Amino acid sequence: MGRIGKIALSGFLAGSALLSTPAIAKTVILSHFTLIDGTGRAPMKDSALIIRDGRIDWVGPAARLKAPKGVKIRNLAGKFVMPGLIDSHVHLGLVDGIAQDLKYYTRENVERQLHLYTAYGVTGVQVLGTDKDEIHDIVRDIRADPAGRARVWTAGRGVVFKGSYGGVGGLDAQVATPAEAKAMVDREVAKGADFIKLWVDDEFGSLPERLPPPISTAVIAEAHKQGKKAIAHVFYIDNARELTREGVNGFGHEVRDAPMDARLLGEMKAKHVWQIAATLSREASFTYDLLPFVDDPFFSRGVTPATIAQLKDPARRKRLTSGPNFPKYPGVLKTAMENFAREAKAGIPYGMGTDSGPSARFPGYFAHWELELMVKAGVTPLQALTAATSGNARFMGATNVGTVQASKAADLLVLDKDPTRDIRNTRSIAMVFVNGEAVPTIWQTCTGRPADACGASGQ
Numbered sequence: 001m002g003r004i005g006k007i008a009l010s011g012f013l014a015g016s017a018l019l020s021t022p023a024i025a026k027t028v029i030l031s032h033f034t035l036i037d038g039t040g041r042a043p044m045k046d047s048a049l050i051i052r053d054g055r056i057d058w059v060g061p062a063a064r065l066k067a068p069k070g071v072k073i074r075n076l077a078g079k080f081v082m083p084g085l086i087d088s089h090v091h092l093g094l095v096d097g098i099a100q101d102l103k104y105y106t107r108e109n110v111e112r113q114l115h116l117y118t119a120y121g122v123t124g125v126q127v128l129g130t131d132k133d134e135i136h137d138i139v140r141d142i143r144a145d146p147a148g149r150a151r152v153w154t155a156g157r158g159v160v161f162k163g164s165y166g167g168v169g170g171l172d173a174q175v176a177t178p179a180e181a182k183a184m185v186d187r188e189v190a191k192g193a194d195f196i197k198l199w200v201d202d203e204f205g206s207l208p209e210r211l212p213p214p215i216s217t218a219v220i221a222e223a224h225k226q227g228k229k230a231i232a233h234v235f236y237i238d239n240a241r242e243l244t245r246e247g248v249n250g251f252g253h254e255v256r257d258a259p260m261d262a263r264l265l266g267e268m269k270a271k272h273v274w275q276i277a278a279t280l281s282r283e284a285s286f287t288y289d290l291l292p293f294v295d296d297p298f299f300s301r302g303v304t305p306a307t308i309a310q311l312k313d314p315a316r317r318k319r320l321t322s323g324p325n326f327p328k329y330p331g332v333l334k335t336a337m338e339n340f341a342r343e344a345k346a347g348i349p350y351g352m353g354t355d356s357g358p359s360a361r362f363p364g365y366f367a368h369w370e371l372e373l374m375v376k377a378g379v380t381p382l383q384a385l386t387a388a389t390s391g392n393a394r395f396m397g398a399t400n401v402g403t404v405q406a407s408k409a410a411d412l413l414v415l416d417k418d419p420t421r422d423i424r425n426t427r428s429i430a431m432v433f434v435n436g437e438a439v440p441t442i443w444q445t446c447t448g449r450p451a452d453a454c455g456a457s458g459q
């Protein structure tokens with residue numbers, strides 16, 4: 001099983017067992033909290049809700065609560081309840097510590113990371129194009145019973161133009177012709193893909209060609225024929241224009257080479273193209289030779305001390321800062337943040353996504369950093385929270401999550417402080433519920449366990 005399995009998984013799941021019990025025929029009542037319901041409405045003070053069999057049975061003013069006899073009411077006075085966060089752009093199972101290799105993609109590692117996401121209050125993730133086929137069994141199992149794991153929507157294997165940018169090494173996903181692209185879309189849909197992902201990039205011009213329009217057109221058209229949305233990795237504004245014309249449903253990154261103009265924004269709005277993920281935290285992580293959060297307990301509790309040491313290693317720092325693209329990232333981040341602000345102002349629908357999962361882009365923690373950067377870019381905390389909950393659920397067609405409303409799954413994040421006043425208050429996690437079950441938070445993950453067991457995700 002290796003280091004990423006034996007210690008971390010056993011300790012983490014032991015904690016899960018202590019904090020949760022089967023949801024069947026179980027009723028939980030929470031009261032006297034401030035509700036942030038995920039719809040974009042202002043927070044509602046002194047609220048209450050009833051969870052029955054994993055779903056929200058009733059929610060409303062605490063004064064109107066009619067509690068079933070014999071059920072204990074949990075008083076959450078002073079706390080804030082909102083839907084669990086959804087990260088619309090992640091990659092699962094690719095790393096051990098900060099080492100990245102497809103050999104780490106095992107069910108055990110994927111599930112460990114899904115538990116870590118919930119510990120950070122991220123109760124749903126959308127995986128964009130780097131999954132092995134094992135993901136579909138995992139998705140089916142989670143949809144039958146989450147069991148403390150974040151819910152998953154997957155694009156399976158994304159479409160990569162042969163010899164160009166995208167995907168991960170060893171995952172067969174390259175195509176050379178429109179016919180091959182269509183066949184790949186059909187295969188992924190048959191396997192159970194919820195979306196189709198395609199990459200259009202050349203890594204700052206270091207590769208000879210980007211995925212060409214005849215292939216992207218074929219991918220998008222075939223996805224739509226199969227009843228699926230198409231999501232594109234994009235970097236350049238000219239590709240964003242072309243993909244919009246072709247009918248792409250969403251962009252998994254911001255345009256980062258130039259300011260988005262009124263023409264492109266108007267075309268995106270007219271064609272209902274979503275900015276499903278700005279991935280500002282991804283760009284920000286590349287601007288630092290030493291990540292700024294390595295000593296933050298909210299981060300360090302989710303990784304092993306060995307990972308911290310690797311991040312601080314002077315040799316790693318030298319290698320990163322000497323890379324040819326390192327000086328470009330501050331400008332890339334600035335352009336991304338400005339374009340996100342332009343889209344929000346223009347009324348382009350947007351979600352929240354991080355591109356977490358590859359080396360040194362950490363599950364769970366990056367979602368909170370992403371929210372902070374979205375607010376710095378110009379949206380309000382409430383708008384950012386709405387994007388990360390009902391916004392993402394709406395794009396994904398996930399009708400059972402994203403808001404705190406009757407009949408929805410009881411995926412909840414309970415906070416000690418008001419995130420609508422300061423977005424960094426999403427880090428004040430008091431409790432997390434998945435399908436009505438209390439699961440360990442990041443503050444509970446390492447309690448009473450050896451320091452080397454704190455990396456519950458193998459991160």
